[in-house]
Amino acid sequence: MNTVISSKIVYAGIGFLLTLISGVALSKAGRPLNSAIFTVHKLVAVGTIILIGVNIRNLYQSVNIQALYPVLITVTGLLFLVLVVSGALLSFDKLVIPATLRIHQIGLLLALAFSTLSIYLLVSSKS
Numbered sequence: 001m002n003t004v005i006s007s008k009i010v011y012a013g014i015g016f017l018l019t020l021i022s023g024v025a026l027s028k029a030g031r032p033l034n035s036a037i038f039t040v041h042k043l044v045a046v047g048t049i050i051l052i053g054v055n056i057r058n059l060y061q062s063v064n065i066q067a068l069y070p071v072l073i074t075v076t077g078l079l080f081l082v083l084v085v086s087g088a089l090l091s092f093d094k095l096v097i098p099a100t101l102r103i104h105q106i107g108l109l110l111a112l113a114f115s116t117l118s119i120y121l122l123v124s125s126k127s
Contacts, residue, residue: 008055009119015048016112023108031093038091045087049080052115059122066125072118079111 022041029037056073063069086104090096 008051009123012048012051012055012115012119015044015051019045019048020108031096033091042087045083049084052080052119053077056115056118056122059119059126063122063125069118069122072114072121076111076114076118079107079114082107083111 019041022037022044026033026037026041056076060069060073083104086100086107089100090104
């Protein structure tokens with residue numbers, strides 16, 4: 001694996017970590033949401049999603065396509081969509097319900113697992 005790809009993967013991991021830290025800080029700050037923390041959380045999350053998407057696309061284009069890869073990539077994309085939608089719903093005071101928060105928390109773990117698995121399988125099949 002070349003250093004450009006590995007550094008992009010490291011940056012995506014750092015983005016995940018910063019998103020998690022800012023999300024926990026946002027949750028601990030309580031309502032009304034702190035706009036500075038909220039903005040940092042949104043920007044880092046969107047940037048991380050874009051970086052992961054670009055990494056997966058570049059790796060996907062450089063390997064032999066197997067039947068499992070499109071399924072993993074699609075599930076990963078859908079999980080990130082769930083995170084964006086549930087995060088948007090959590091930002092409105094009137095739409096906050098415990099189920100939305102739980103979906104956002106579980107979606108984060110699943111998105112992390114599926115994106116890590118997708119990148120790992122694509123990198124390992126490239127070499």
